[in-house]
Amino acid sequence: MTSLNIPVIETKRLSLRGPAAEDYPNFKATFASYRSRFMGGPLNPYEAWMLYAAEMGHWDIRGFGMWMIHDKDTDETYGMAGGWQPAGWPEREIAWIIWPDKAGKGFALEATNAVRKHYYANGWDTAVSYLDPKNLDSIRLAERLGAKKDADAPSIDGSDAVYRHPSPAQLDDTQLAHGIEMEIGHYADPKFTPKGWALD
Amino acid sequence: MITLTNTPVLTTKRLTLRVPEPQDAPAFIQFYSTDRSQFTGGPMTARQAWNFFATELGHWVINGFGMFTVTRHDDDTALGIVGHWYPNTWPEKEIGWVLFDPAHEGQGIAFEAAQACITHAYETLNWDTIVSYIAPQNTASIALATRLGAHLDTDATPVPGAKPCNVYRHAGPKTASLIEKNPPRRADQPHAGGLQ
Numbered sequence: 001m002t003s004l005n006i007p008v009i010e011t012k013r014l015s016l017r018g019p020a021a022e023d024y025p026n027f028k029a030t031f032a033s034y035r036s037r038f039m040g041g042p043l044n045p046y047e048a049w050m051l052y053a054a055e056m057g058h059w060d061i062r063g064f065g066m067w068m069i070h071d072k073d074t075d076e077t078y079g080m081a082g083g084w085q086p087a088g089w090p091e092r093e094i095a096w097i098i099w100p101d102k103a104g105k106g107f108a109l110e111a112t113n114a115v116r117k118h119y120y121a122n123g124w125d126t127a128v129s130y131l132d133p134k135n136l137d138s139i140r141l142a143e144r145l146g147a148k149k150d151a152d153a154p155s156i157d158g159s160d161a162v163y164r165h166p167s168p169a170q171l172d173d174t175q176l177a178h179g180i181e182m183e184i185g186h187y188a189d190p191k192f193t194p195k196g197w198a199l200d
Numbered sequence: 201m202i203t204l205t206n207t208p209v210l211t212t213k214r215l216t217l218r219v220p221e222p223q224d225a226p227a228f229i230q231f232y233s234t235d236r237s238q239f240t241g242g243p244m245t246a247r248q249a250w251n252f253f254a255t256e257l258g259h260w261v262i263n264g265f266g267m268f269t270v271t272r273h274d275d276d277t278a279l280g281i282v283g284h285w286y287p288n289t290w291p292e293k294e295i296g297w298v299l300f301d302p303a304h305e306g307q308g309i310a311f312e313a314a315q316a317c318i319t320h321a322y323e324t325l326n327w328d329t330i331v332s333y334i335a336p337q338n339t340a341s342i343a344l345a346t347r348l349g350a351h352l353d354t355d356a357t358p359v360p361g362a363k364p365c366n367v368y369r370h371a372g373p374k375t376a377s378l379i380e381k382n383p384p385r386r387a388d389q390p391h392a393g394g395l396q
Contacts, residue, residue, distance in 0.1 A: 002206050002260045021262040024288075046289045046361075051251070053258030053287075059202045060257045061222045087229075087250030 004059050009067065011114045012188045014107065016067035016081065019055050023068050026077045026099060027052050035100040038135040058086065064119065066095065069111045078102040081111035083119055083127070090154040094119070094127045094165060096141070104194060106187025108141055113180055116145070120168040128153060130160045139163070144183065146176045204260055208324070210268065210316045217268035217282065217313055220256050224269050224278040228253045231300040239338040240298055256281065262288075265325055267296065270313045279304050282313035284321060291357040292331045295321065295370065297344065305340075314348055322373040330370040333359045342368070349375065 006018030019027070031041045031048040043051060059065035066082035079098035085091070094116055096108045116127060129147060131138050142163040150164035171177045186192045203221075210217035220228075232242040232249035244252065260266035267283035280299035286292075295317050297310045321327040332350060334341045349371035356367035 002204055002264050002266075004202055004204060004261055006202055019261075024262070046287060049288050050255045053256075053262055054251045054254035055258065056261045057254030057257030057259075060204055061225065061254055063202050065202075086247065086254070088247045 015070045015072045019068045038132040078107045110184045127165045129163045212316045220269045227278045239335040332368045333365045
């Protein structure tokens with residue numbers, strides 16, 4: 001069987017694996033919804049399938065890409081997170097999308113923190129996230145990950161904000177890194193109920 | 201290195217058909233920047249074409265088959281892509297062909313590659329039938345489909361979408377092997393349009 005040898009990342013609650021054919025319906029549902037408005041959607045079924053296949057091809061072309069986020073116990077999918085740099089992207093991006101009904105449980109934070117660690121352990125020395133200025137949930141997540149707006153960095157097309165992630169050194173046993181782990185730990189606690197809006 | 205594994209290589213008299221690789225992207229993107237791509241979803245921007253190239257690779261992961269990059273035996277330059285295509289919104293599985301550069305037309309390259317893909321579809325993938333979706337104005341591809349033994353199938357469902365397309369149904373598994381043993385004589389005059 002044809003496959004891509006994409007590594008698996010495990011966190012406390014999640015298993016991140018390469019996108020597979022059987023995960024497509026969840027991807028399609030999200031990209032057909034308003035949830036995808038900051039990721040180039042909503043898409044029709046043909047466009048969604050073409051993008052899903054491109055998520056896989058991205059790994060082959062770039063050597064990195066987006067993982068499918070699974071629940072470690074139930075295997076249910078929650079969204080995608082990983083590295084992203086199609087044509088026209090000035091730098092390597094850390095990107096994420098969480099299915100609309102799975103938001104607010106800290107999955108994006110836990111997955112994105114893990115993929116950033118993975119890429120930093122595999123030679124990346126910096127990363128950005130290109131965010132729509134109206135995408136407040138994602139901006140908030142970028143900030144929780146320690147990313148800061150980088151006004152000097154080139155954007156994709158001038159309409160997106162560039163958030164620069166902390167460097168590997170800034171995440172090496174620092175207060176910032178501990179704070180992120182602590183927040184992830186709270187979400188992983190079944191008794192923890194986050195206050196306010198459902199954030200990624 | 202992250203790369204597609206367990207993919208076939210098809211070999212014909214003059215050609216090697218292998219899975220597309222990252223180094224083929226520039227030729228693919230260049231082709232899709234030109235009007236030559238008008239019958240295969242183009243023209244499109246470089247960004248769109250890059251995504252489309254990534255889709256070509258992901259198609260292999262999802263379906264276990266896909267489009268091959270066509271090269272000569274002794275030269276890895278991508279001449280075009282020919283192979284099996286089946287996005288999940290399409291009615292049937294297709295054999296498609298694209299030659300990037302008009303300079304490579306008129307040499308039977310697309311014919312030779314498509315023929316190998318038809319054999320592969322019947323003998324290895326165990327398909328029962330194969331179509332090619334071709335725009336009515338794409339005379340060069342209609343000529344190639346006809347030379348491959350396909351005929352217009354007016355009962356078949358075309359690809360849904362804004363642009364009109366006709367369905368050419370290829371000869372079935374038994375007939376196809378006969379055509380391959382006794383290929384019809386090829387018209388030698390160059391085609392008016394691109395083989396797309």
